[in-house]
Amino acid sequence: MYAAQKKGADFTVFFFTPMCxxxxxxSRLVDMTQNVDNIHTTIAKVDLNYVPEIAQTLEITSVPxxxxxxEGNPVDVSYRLHDVTAIFEFLYSE
Structure with a gap:
């Protein structure tokens, strides 16, 4: 994630905790979106238990x-991950 930020890349990060x-x-729904042939969005998965400072910096209030x-900067956050459609809408919203 840090390397992609330094390069100014466009990407999405899925934040989670294992006991949630x-x-x-x-996570399974995010995986489904990645299995669609025309998806070109990079989604990294990050366990917030290992990087709590990121949650604070990005002001993440809950998981998932x-x-x-x-361009390496956070622009939007979604906590509405209840179905594949909601995830697609978030990924492709401007």
Whole structure:
């Protein structure tokens, strides 16, 4: 994630914690979006237990969360990861 930020890349990060049941379900939904042939969005998965400072810096208030980065900067966050459609809408929103 840090390398992509330094390069000014566009990417999305899925933040989770392993003991979160909703995170496990959302992780499977994120995986489904990545299996669609025409998806060209890079999504990294990060366990917030290992990087709590990122949660504070990005002001992540709950998990699961998707944070969209444009040119290496965070531009949007979504906590609505209840279905694949909501994830697609977030990934492709401007």
């Amino acid at each position: 049941g909703n995170c496990q379900m959302a 969360a998707l944070v969209k980065f444009k």
